[in-house]
Amino acid sequence: MCRMTTARRSTHWTRRRPMFEFRSLEVVHWDYWQRYALPLDASIITVVGPNGSGKTTLLDALRTLLAIDDRDMARDYKTYLRHNGKPFAWLRAVVSNPVDRRGRRAFFPCMDEQVTIACRVRKRGGDWTRDYQIVAGDVPVEQLDAGGEWLGVRDYRVRLAGAGLSRAICRVLTLEQGATDKLCQLSPRELLQLVFDVFEDKAVMDDYQRARAEQFDIDKEIVELQQGLAELHLRLESARADVRSYEDGMALRNQRQTLEAEIAPKVELADLRATIDGAKPRLTGLRRGLRERERSYAELQAQEDASVEARSGLGASIADARAGLKAAETRFTHARDQARDAEQLVRRHDELARLQAERGGADVDALSREVEQGRRRQAELRLEADRDRTRSGEIAAQVAALRGGGRVVEPFERDFRAALDRADIGHAVLTELVEIADPQWAVAIEAVLAPYRHLLVLDSPRDAREAWQLGEKLQYRHFVVAERAPAGPATRGSLLEVVRFNADPPAWLPRQLDRVQRVADVEAGQRLPKGQDWITAQGYLREHRGGRHIGGGQQHFGTGAREARLASLHAEAVEIQDRAQAREDTMATLVREVDSAQTRLLGLDAGQELVTRAAEFADAQARLPGLADAAQSAVIALAEARSALDACEAQDRDGSIAAATRAGELRALAQELRDRGSQIAQERVGLVQRMVDFRKRRSKMPVEWRSRDALRVAREAYESAGAVRRELERIDERLERGSFVEDPACVAMRDKFAADHDALEAAIGKREAHLHRARRITEDARGAYINVLRATVRRYRKNLSALGELAGIGVDVEMPELANEDVALAQAGLTVRFDFDRKGWIGLDDGEASGGQQVMKSLLLLVALLRDEDQPGGFVFIDEPFAHLDVANIEKVGRFLRSTDAQYILTTPITHNLNVFEPSDLVLATSKRRAGSAWAEPVAVLKRDRSEAAAA
Structure with a gap:
């Protein structure tokens, strides 16, 4: 057989491996x-023997x-x-x-x-x-x-x-005995089909055709199935409605029975356990808080004693500073008055001189309007000055409060807290309890807690009723919380993880913060489980209602908020000072302009006044420089004296504020120590009573009901026993008003319809998807595979031409018309013509060729199926290629076989002419098994020595 490829065929030809022999x-x-x-x-091996050998x-x-x-x-x-x-x-x-x-x-x-x-x-x-x-x-x-x-x-x-043993070679090696010399009898269409079959193209095209026929049948079947699906859908929807009604009724009855018999006792016991569990750490926290308050009270008392001693020495310094300031003010006043009088006389002289020069062109109406506008502007500036002085006082009070550890309080909150203080109700605002541990998440925490910045937490739950009555009376619109509890451990990554509480917060607040997860951005939040609340550092919150941005620029919680507020107040104070300075300059200019206009309106004789007061004006001009220097020196001395007094007073004021703050804290701590001692005693008595009640109830319940896990699950489902009772009432109302199906057979009917519907719908969906995909793939693949078919035919034509040259036979191959169309592909054929001894072209099986020419044509067609000009070699099995050939044609076939440079294993019966052995290098003689012998005789071997034959 000639050399063949082992590579898989695609739309291009690939280089082939050498074929073994x-x-x-x-x-x-x-x-x-x-x-x-x-x-x-050997190159050509002939197997000879009788039939059946x-x-x-x-x-x-x-x-x-x-x-x-x-x-x-x-x-x-x-x-x-x-x-x-x-x-x-x-x-x-x-x-x-x-x-x-x-x-x-x-x-x-x-x-x-x-x-x-x-x-x-x-x-x-x-x-x-x-x-x-x-x-x-x-x-x-x-x-x-x-x-x-x-x-x-x-x-x-x-x-x-x-x-090198490709599937194409294997296909040719399976040709039936005697079929290799009949290839020339094939029609052009059959020959093309054989070429495609050997090169594995025919199976591909047959698959395309079968696929298209199957697609048409499937399309009709899908239409029929869709009609049945529509009918089945109507029946399924009706069955589903009945089952929903039945299941709703059964679920409500089962739920009511479970609630009444199991959940209610569990929730009541869980409530009692939660109360006990919450009371134990609360009692421990109260004791710890009592010890902390005692230490704080001792520290504040020590600070107060040291402050009293320091302030006693500061009083004498303040008295001396005030005396020095008074003397400096007297000297400044005297020097200022003298310098001012001299300066006024000099300005009067200059003004009179100017008026004397401008007196002839004065406009009375314009001067009147100028005076009126100047006075109105002076009034506006004085009003602005009053507002700024009021705001400066407020800023000073707020700064003092913030520096003393307090906070800026809104009027409505201040009034309500004052009412609570008058009622002797201990309380704290939430902003005083919260500290932000991670500044990176300050915006998110401020945004979440912003609605609760005016929330008040009572020190004792016993004051709740009175506090709520005051809230109703004063219309306080923010929460007043009586239930407090220590914050539990925070979930990793939650908002609670970056929040610290200075005291016990409202019991519900840590749970709310723990439910919110911190995420880097919205994409990270989308990867969390459905139903999980999350927030970004910039304040974009996602909860069960949806997502929205709640971040803002205000800060209310923690030390950072206090520092930010102080910085804002300081900036506002500086701005007010700048406005005051600019306003003073504007007022001085206005005074001069108004006085000048008013003087011109009065019609005074400036020249007469200049002559009359000439000596006074000259004396003022001479004394003004000396008086100005004296006034400047007095100003410096006054500023130094005032700075010394301000420093002492500021120190005394800070000490007074601190002392007042400490006194208030000492009073509050003393009252808190008394309240906490009483509260601890009451809490202990109440805890013992609840523990006794819990043990009595627990002993009456089954073991599997009273485990911690069972109680926890019940508590998570229903927050309290009251919630269970409300749920029972709601279920009773629904059962009374609802008309529920009671026949259980509707479930089996629904399941049957649903299974049939789902199976049919899935089958239709799969078939439609497969059909669309198969149509597209089939058309595209067959269109692309046409190139492979053309390449196959071109290669076969090239192989036939090359083999014809070796055999001395002219070969002409007409390329078929291959198009992506069923009829064209089915009718395409490969027309091959041969020219023997230049006697003219003959076709495949036109009756003009001799028997030897028929064999040669068949051999050319056969070997061309397998030949690879790039890698010669390989082997071929051919059964009886010399049958019905004369001596000349046998010699011609032998020369052709030797010229193809391949290994041939041929068979021939013993009745042929001896010339069939002429091309053979090796002859294998077989023989029939003898009668009575279990094994046949070994094959005889005859090997020809070509070198000796050539020498002879």
């Missing part, structure tokens, strides 16, 4: 041959060794093994291991010149099985049987394909 063959227990070895190291048996042994078993024949390898009665058989061949142009061996990683391929057939479980092995070198059967890596049929075929 046989060197020897050994059979053990194959048909009636016991064991013998045959040399196959085993020529085809030998070829079938080679096919079995090559794992070619899809041949349409009556006998397979199992038939041959049943004849001799042996439980096993061996087929072993030594083949070449050629090197391709890249230096790679055909049986890589085997790098030897020769490779042994073997097939072991054994009987297992009543059936025959095959195992294959490929090893480097010439390895005997006994060594192979002793060990080695055995391959299955599929893996073995892959290895052979890598060595």
Whole structure:
């Protein structure tokens, strides 16, 4: 056979591996041959013998060794093994291991010149099985049987394909006996189909056609199924409505029974346990808080004692500073008055001189309007000055409160807290309890807690009723919380993890913060489970109602909020001072302008006044520089005295504020110590009573009901016993008003309809998806595969032309019209014409060719199916190629076979002319099994020495 490809075919041709050739063959227990070895190291091997002597048996042994078993024949390898009665058989061949142009061996990683391929057939479980092995070198059967890596049929075929034995070669090797010399009798269409079949294109095109026929049938079936689905859907919806009604009624009855018999006692016991569990740490926290308050009281008392001693010495310093300030003010006033009087006289002189110069062109109406507007502007500036002075006082009070550890309080909150203080109700605002542990999340925490910045927490739950009455009276619109509890451990990644409480917060607040997860951005929040609340650092919150941005610029909680508020107040104070300075400058300018206009309106004689007061004006001008220097010195001395007094007063004021703050804290701590002592005693008595009640109730319940997990689950489902009672009332009302189906058979009917509907809908969906996809893939793939068909025909035409040149026969191939259309593909044919001895062109089977020419045409058509001009070599099995040929044609066929540079294994009966052996380098003679003999005679071997024949 000529060299063939082992690569998978696609829309382009790939480079092929070199094809191996046989060197020897050994059979053990194959048909009636016991064991013998045959040399196959020749280019043309002729197997000769009478009919029934085993020529085809030998070829079938080679096919079995090559794992070619899809041949349409009556006998397979199992038939041959049943004849001799042996439980096993061996087929072993030594083949070449050629090197391709890249230096790679055909049986890589085997790098030897020769490779042994073997097939072991054994009987297992009543059936025959095959195992294959490929090893480097010439390895005997006994060594192979002793060990080695055995391959299955599929893996073995892959290895052979890598060595050059492609599926196309296997397809040709399965042609029936005598069919190889009848290829020229095929019609153009049949020849094209054979070419496509050998190169595995026909199966692909047949698959395309079958797929299109199946798609048409499926489309009609889908339409029918959709009609049935619509009818089934109506019945299913009706059954579902009945089942929903039935299930709703049963669920309500079962739920009521469970609530009344099990959940209610569990929730009541869980409430009692939760109260006890909450009271124990609360009692511990109260005791710890009492000790902390005692330590704080002692520290504040020590600070107060030290402050009293320090302030006693500060009083004398303040008195001395005030005396020095008074003396400096007297000196400043005297110097300022003298300098001012002299300056006023100088300005009066200058103004009179200017008025004297401008007196002739004065406009009375314009001067009147100027005076009126100036006075109005002076009034506006004085009003702004009053507002700024009021705001400066407020800022000073707020700064003092913030520096003293307090906070800026809204009027409504201040009034309500004052009412609580008058009622002697201890309380704290939430902003005083919260500290932000991580500044990165300050915006998010401020946004979440912003609605609760005016929330008040009572020190004792006993004051709740009175506090709520005051809230109703004063219309306080924010929460007043009596229930407080220590914050539990925070969930990792929650908002509670970055919040710290200075005292026990409202019991519900830590749970609310713990439910909110912190995320880097919205994308990270989307990856959390459905129903999980989350917030970003910029304040974008997602909860059960949806997502929204709640972040803002205000800060109310923690030390950071106090510092930010102080900075804001300081900036506002600086802005007010700047406005006051600008306002003073504007007022001075206005005074001068108004006085000038008013003087001009009065019509005074400026010239007369200048003459009358000339001496006074001259004296003022002479004394003004000295008086100005004296006034400046007095100003500096006054500023120094005032700074000294301000420093002492500021120190005293800070001390007074601190003392007042400490006094208030000491009073509050003393009252708190008394309240906490009383509260601890009451809490302890109440805890003991609840524990006794809990044990009594628990002893009456089943063991599985009173476990911690059971109680926790019940408490999570219903927050309190009151919630259980309300749920029972709601269920009773629904049962009374609802008309529920009571027949349980509706469930089975619904399930049957649903199963039928789902199965039918899924089947339709799958079929439609498969149908659409198959249509698209089929059309696209067949359109693309047309290029493969054209490449196949071009390659076959090239092979025929090359073989025709070797045989001295002209070959002309007409390319068929291949288009992506069913009729065109079905009618396409491959027209081939031959020219023997320049006698004119003849077709495939037109009756003009002789028998020898028919054989030559068939051989050309056959070998062209397998030829690869890039990698010559390989092998071919041909049954009786010389049948019905005369001597001349036999010689011509022999020369052609020798010129193709391939290994041929031919069969011929013994009745032929001796010229059939002329091209053979090796002759294998088979013989029939003798009567009474269990085994056939070994095959005789005749090998020709071409060198001696040439010398002769």
